[in-house]
Amino acid sequence: MPIEPNLFERLILLKLNKGPGLILDFLGAQAFRAVCVAVRLGVFETLSGAPLTAAQTAHQIKANERGTALLLEALEALGYIKKKNGRYVNTPLTAKWLLRNSPTSLACGIPFLESMVFDRWEHLEESIRRGKPALYGYDWADQQPDRWRIYEEGMIAVARMVADEVVAKVKLPPTGRLLLDVGGGHGLYSIRFCRRYPGLSATVFDLPQALEVTRETIAAEGMGDRVAVQEGDFWIDDLSAGYDVALVFNIVHANLPDKNTELLRKVAGALNRGGLIVIMEQITAKVSSSTARVLTRLQALNYFNNLEAQTYSFDDINGWLTKVGFTNQRALSLRKIPGFGLVLGTKAN
Numbered sequence: 379m380p381i382e383p384n385l386f387e388r389l390i391l392l393k394l395n396k397g398p399g400l401i402l403d404f405l406g407a408q409a410f411r412a413v414c415v416a417v418r419l420g421v422f423e424t425l426s427g428a429p430l431t432a433a434q435t436a437h438q439i440k441a442n443e444r445g446t447a448l449l450l451e452a453l454e455a456l457g458y459i460k461k462k463n464g465r466y467v468n469t470p471l472t473a474k475w476l477l478r479n480s481p482t483s484l485a486c487g488i489p490f491l492e493s494m495v496f497d498r499w500e501h502l503e504e505s506i507r508r509g510k511p512a513l514y515g516y517d518w519a520d521q522q523p524d525r526w527r528i529y530e531e532g533m534i535a536v537a538r539m540v541a542d543e544v545v546a547k548v549k550l551p552p553t554g555r556l557l558l559d560v561g562g563g564h565g566l567y568s569i570r571f572c573r574r575y576p577g578l579s580a581t582v583f584d585l586p587q588a589l590e591v592t593r594e595t596i597a598a599e600g601m602g603d604r605v606a607v608q609e610g611d612f613w614i615d616d617l618s619a620g621y622d623v624a625l626v627f628n629i630v631h632a633n634l635p636d637k638n639t640e641l642l643r644k645v646a647g648a649l650n651r652g653g654l655i656v657i658m659e660q661i662t663a664k665v666s667s668s669t670a671r672v673l674t675r676l677q678a679l680n681y682f683n684n685l686e687a688q689t690y691s692f693d694d695i696n697g698w699l700t701k702v703g704f705t706n707q708r709a710l711s712l713r714k715i716p717g718f719g720l721v722l723g724t725k726a727n
C-alpha cells in the first residue's frame with residue numbers, strides 16, 4: 379500500500395521543505411521489493427486463513443524465522459497485513475488484490491512489474507545515453523522462454539483491473555459480429571466483449587510467442603467456440619478483412635508515430651465501412667490527477683527504455699486516426715487505473 383505520511387510529516391517533507399521528500403520514493407521502492415519477495419515466498423497465501431505467528435509463518439513458507447518476522451513487521455507497517463495478539467493475517471485489500479484465487483487478483487502481474495523495475499530498468503541509464511533501448515524489450519523476452527509468460531500474465535493483471543469498465547463504456551454496434559484484437563495478447567478483453575455481446579466472435583492476433591497464454595486463457599474461460607487466435611506479425615502479415623470492431627489495446631505506446639500511422643492504416647483496412655476502432659492507452663492528457671501524470675510520464679520512460687517509444691496524447695492518436703480515414707473520434711477516460719483512457723473512431727469509407 380502506498381506510504382501515507384501523516385499531516386505533520388507531509389508538512390515537513392513535502393510542504394515546508396524541511397526534510398527530503400525523496401525519502402518517500404526510496405521507501406516506496408523498498409516497499410515494492412518487499413511485497414514482491416512476500417509474493418514469491420507465498421506469505422499472503424499463508425496468511426489467508428487463521429492468523430499465524432511469525433514462527434508459524436516461517437515454518438509454512440520454509441524460511442528463516444527472524445527474516446520472516448522482520449518481513450512481516452515491514453508488511454504490517456505498510457498495511458498489507460494486520461497484527462493482533464502477536465499473530466498476522468491479510469488485510470481485506472490484500473485478500474482482494476493479491477491472493478491468487480481472488481477474481482480480482484493481481485498476483486500474476488507481480489513478476490512482470492518486478493522484472494520491469496529491477497531488471498529492465500537496469501538499462502535505463504544506458505538507453506537514455508544512447509537514445510535508444512540498450513536491450514529491446516522483445517529481444518529481452520526472447521532470451522528466456524518464461525519471460526513471454528511473465529509479460530502476458532502482467533498484461534492479464536492490468537486487464538483484470540479495467541476490463542469490466544472498458545466493456546461497460548464501449549458500446550459496440552448492435553449488428554457487430556466480428557472483432558479483431560490486434561496484439562491482443564492474453565485475449566481477456568475479447569473474451570469479455572464476447573460474453574457481453576452474445577452474437578460476437580473474436581480473433582486475437584498476436585505473435586506466436588504470446589499466444590500460449592492466450593490459448594490457456596480462452597480454454598480456462600470456456601470460450602473456445604467464440605474466441606480464436608491468429609498467429610502473425612502485424613508489420614508483415616495480413617490482418618484479413620471483414621471486421622466490425624478492432625481493439626488496439628496497449629499497442630501504440632510501443633511504436634514511433636510513423637509506425638503507428640502505418641499500423642492504424644492496416645487496421646482500417648481490416649474493418650468494414652462504419653467499423654469501430656477502440657484504442658486503449660495511457661494517455662498523456664493535461665489531467666489534474668497527479669497519479670495519472672506520474673504514471674503516464676514514468677511509463678513514457680519505460681516504453682522508451684523498452685522499445686524506443688513513449689506514451690502519447692489524445693491529439694497524437696486523433697491525428698493518426700484522421701490521417702488513415704477514421705472519423706468521429708472521441709475519448710473516454712477510465713477510472714480504475716489513473717492515466718488510462720480509450721479513444722474511439724469510426725471507419726469512414
Ligand SMILES: C[S@@+](CC[C@H](N)C(=O)[O-])C[C@H]1O[C@@H](n2cnc3c(N)ncnc32)[C@H](O)[C@@H]1O
Pocket residue numbers: 533534536537560561562563564583584585588610611612613626627628629
Ligand atoms: C502491451 S501488450 C498488450 C496486450 C493486450 N492488447 C492488452 O492490452 O493487455 C502488447 C501485445 O502486442 C503484441 N505484439 C507486439 N508486436 C507485435 C507484432 N509485430 N505483431 C503482433 N503482435 C505484436 C505483443 O506480443 C503483446 O501481446
